[in-house]
Amino acid sequence: MFFTNLILALVVLTNLKLLGSSRLGASIRVVAAQGVALGLLPILAHWPELSVHFGLLAAGTIAIKGVVFPWLLFRAIREAEIAREVEPYVGYAASLVTGAAALGAAFWLCTRLPVPEGLASPWLVPVSFFSIFAGLFLIVSRKRAVSQVLGFLVLENGIYTFGVGVAVRTPFLVEAGVLLDVFVAVFVMGITIFHINREFDHINTDRLSTLKD
Amino acid sequence: MILTLVILPLLAGLLAFVLPQPVLRRGLLIGTALMHAAITAVCWKATPTPALDGWLALDAAGLLFLSITSFLFLMVSFYVAGYLGQEANRRAMDPEEGFLFDNAPEAAFIGCLLLFLAAMTLVTVSQHFGLLWVAIEATTLASAPLIYFHRHHRSLEATWKYLLICSVGIALALLANFFLGVAATQTTDNDFPMVLPNLVAHAANLQTPWLKVACVLFFVGYGTKMGLAPLHTWLPDAHSEAPSAVSALLSGAVLNCAFLGLVRVQQICVAAGLGDFGRDVWIALGLISLVVSAVFILGQTDYKRLLAYSSVENMGIIAIGVGLGGVGVFGAMLQAVNHSLAKAMLFLLSGNILTRYQSKNIAKVRGLLLAAPATGLLWLAGFLAITGTPPFGLFLSKFTILKAAFDGGHSWIAIVLLGFLAIIFIGMTTAFLAMAQGEPDKTANQGEDRWWQIMPPAVLGFLVLCLGLTIPAKLSGVLHQIALTLGGAP
Numbered sequence: 001m002f003f004t005n006l007i008l009a010l011v012v013l014t015n016l017k018l019l020g021s022s023r024l025g026a027s028i029r030v031v032a033a034q035g036v037a038l039g040l041l042p043i044l045a046h047w048p049e050l051s052v053h054f055g056l057l058a059a060g061t062i063a064i065k066g067v068v069f070p071w072l073l074f075r076a077i078r079e080a081e082i083a084r085e086v087e088p089y090v091g092y093a094a095s096l097v098t099g100a101a102a103l104g105a106a107f108w109l110c111t112r113l114p115v116p117e118g119l120a121s122p123w124l125v126p127v128s129f130f131s132i133f134a135g136l137f138l139i140v141s142r143k144r145a146v147s148q149v150l151g152f153l154v155l156e157n158g159i160y161t162f163g164v165g166v167a168v169r170t171p172f173l174v175e176a177g178v179l180l181d182v183f184v185a186v187f188v189m190g191i192t193i194f195h196i197n198r199e200f201d202h203i204n205t206d207r208l209s210t211l212k213d
Numbered sequence: 214m215i216l217t218l219v220i221l222p223l224l225a226g227l228l229a230f231v232l233p234q235p236v237l238r239r240g241l242l243i244g245t246a247l248m249h250a251a252i253t254a255v256c257w258k259a260t261p262t263p264a265l266d267g268w269l270a271l272d273a274a275g276l277l278f279l280s281i282t283s284f285l286f287l288m289v290s291f292y293v294a295g296y297l298g299q300e301a302n303r304r305a306m307d308p309e310e311g312f313l314f315d316n317a318p319e320a321a322f323i324g325c326l327l328l329f330l331a332a333m334t335l336v337t338v339s340q341h342f343g344l345l346w347v348a349i350e351a352t353t354l355a356s357a358p359l360i361y362f363h364r365h366h367r368s369l370e371a372t373w374k375y376l377l378i379c380s381v382g383i384a385l386a387l388l389a390n391f392f393l394g395v396a397a398t399q400t401t402d403n404d405f406p407m408v409l410p411n412l413v414a415h416a417a418n419l420q421t422p423w424l425k426v427a428c429v430l431f432f433v434g435y436g437t438k439m440g441l442a443p444l445h446t447w448l449p450d451a452h453s454e455a456p457s458a459v460s461a462l463l464s465g466a467v468l469n470c471a472f473l474g475l476v477r478v479q480q481i482c483v484a485a486g487l488g489d490f491g492r493d494v495w496i497a498l499g500l501i502s503l504v505v506s507a508v509f510i511l512g513q514t515d516y517k518r519l520l521a522y523s524s525v526e527n528m529g530i531i532a533i534g535v536g537l538g539g540v541g542v543f544g545a546m547l548q549a550v551n552h553s554l555a556k557a558m559l560f561l562l563s564g565n566i567l568t569r570y571q572s573k574n575i576a577k578v579r580g581l582l583l584a585a586p587a588t589g590l591l592w593l594a595g596f597l598a599i600t601g602t603p604p605f606g607l608f609l610s611k612f613t614i615l616k617a618a619f620d621g622g623h624s625w626i627a628i629v630l631l632g633f634l635a636i637i638f639i640g641m642t643t644a645f646l647a648m649a650q651g652e653p654d655k656t657a658n659q660g661e662d663r664w665w666q667i668m669p670p671a672v673l674g675f676l677v678l679c680l681g682l683t684i685p686a687k688l689s690g691v692l693h694q695i696a697l698t699l700g701g702a703p
């Protein structure tokens with residue numbers, strides 16, 4: 001219970017840090033840390049019943065979110081020679097205020113839904129909703145392609161938190177499939193970022209605006 | 214047999230990445246497509262046994278969409294083999310802005326195409342909701358590199374939008390899956406498998422609030438992929454920038470895969486007594502799609518975008534059909550079949566026109582009937598088919614949906630539908646007739662069309678015509694079965 005709450009608190013803090021930070025390198029590390037913390041969640045949420053299933057899931061999550069993704073994204077920003085987000089559509093202070101509002105909305109939403117009893121922590125559901133809101137907000141408010149991928153990862157982390165903590169019956173095959181899909185998604189996005197960088201000499205998606213009616 | 218259907222294109226796709234000879238790769242593509250279509254045809258004779266504890270099974274809806282996917286892929290594979298013979302590993306001039314660009318390596322293109330088929334097949338045979346999600350996301354990932362075949366900035370932009378918008382949408386559908394899991398926590402069985410027959414059987418025990426939220430998120434998630442407005446923003450870009458054969462598959466097969474995902478959700482809603490709630494969402498999204506597509510079809514200057522918006526329109530009509538229930542569902546499924554065939558035909562033809570005229574601008578294409586008689590005639594036939602002129606199949610399916618609306622006491626839906634269909638008809642007529650008639654300029658006279666440019670669209674067009682004249686008893690039986698699972702005897 002204590003460790004689960006600790007992880008959830010860490011998730012909230014990392015989300016707020018991402019909303020207020022302009023440094024891409026730091027943001028990638030923060031998302032990696034969040035991924036590793038969440039990787040431990042399946043083991044802690046079901047403590048003390050340990051199983052190979054949760055062990056494998058935790059190992060896979062930590063390896064992919066803690067090692068492979070940061071490596072991939074660091075490569076992308078090194079190739080593009082960028083270190084910072086450029087003037088996002090919503091400023092950092094405004095982003096933080098929005099984040100605080102989203103946190104409140106997440107807690108309010110949980111009072112409206114019949115949350116199942118006997119969860120590892122009463123914070124599981126609101127924190128997962130907060131991550132989802134924060135991820136969606138990062139995707140729409142940032143210009144760098146890398147930041148949008150980070151937003152996608154935060155969104156996915158939020159959904160993962162809910163899946164692991166609340167919907168415990170997901171079979172192993174599906175969990176492995178989800179992890180594989182997320183891995184391939186970020187991999188393909190990484191390759192696309194590489195191409196965007198080569199084509200435009202930068203990776204700001206606001207320049208991707210030729211196609212419209 | 215079901216496992217073979219999924220594994221065959223998967224292995225062939227991986228093989229295509231390493232095969233050294235272009236001829237071998239194209240042979241592999243057509244060979245796999247032929248075998249896939251043959252196995253699918255056998256499935257109509259005898260229902261295959263479920264695999265993996267019932268996770269993979271072929272019900273009526275799955276069989277219908279599997280058949281559409283498999284057949285379209287076969288036709289497209291002929292076209293692609295010819296197209297790659299002409300386009301692969303070549304530096305090309307961009308017709309719009311006049312810069313040079315490379316095309317993607319052929320091995321990667323064919324490999325991704327086959328993996329794409331494997332993912333789509335998995336969508337149609339999945340009975341497990343988690344697996345269905347994994348498969349639908351896999352179709353996005355396998356098709357993204359296909360859109361970026363022409364390596365230039367516009368296709369890159371389209372690919373990025375497609376990847377990001379669809380991934381985010383589908384991520385929300387994953388959340389919906391978990392909500393559905395929570396909705397099922399009250400059921401007696403402690404180890405509750407999330408397979409469709411099981412969920413339908415225990416639908417009455419599902420918790421209504423969670424099921425409703427799950428339903429809305431499924432609509433947002435899979436609706437994005439299906440191209441329902443206002444979630445369609447990726448669709449015109451991806452369809453206009455991808456190679457025409459890929460656009461044909463995106464429009465004819467992928468949109469259907471996402472639609473199938475939503476049909477599964479509606480099946481549970483109906484069984485849980487939330488059928489009306491689901492139907493309202495279907496009709497609302499359908500009407501919005503109709504309005505949005507009508508606005509963008511009128512005065513559209515790019516013929517591939519025109520076809521893309523017509524896909525949004527048709528998905529809207531299908532959604533309205535499902536929302537009406539009963540006979541409407543029958544009409545919607547028929548519309549899905551007809552639309553896939555007709556739209557794939559038109560996209561393949563748009564590829565012929567693009568290679569001949571080197572422009573996607575409607576105003577730059579003149580005298581198609583004189584410059585390329587075969588393509589021109591098929592283009593006109595395709596126009597008549599897609600707008601629902603008799604005797605083509607789309608007339609029958611649109612008529613069925615309209616009749617369902619009048620009979621069900623939803624006259625206002627029928628009148629709105631008719632009004633927008635008329636507006637869209639006018640918009641399409643101006644574009645298509647202007648392209649077909651007139652005197653072609655010099656650039657357009659490049660000799661005859663090749664056989665691979667004519668055969669696939671001609672076969673597709675012929676089938677739409679046949680479906681307008683008579684519906685085979687077997688097909689009609691399958692459509693009735695689907696209509697039954699969505700509530701209301703047709």
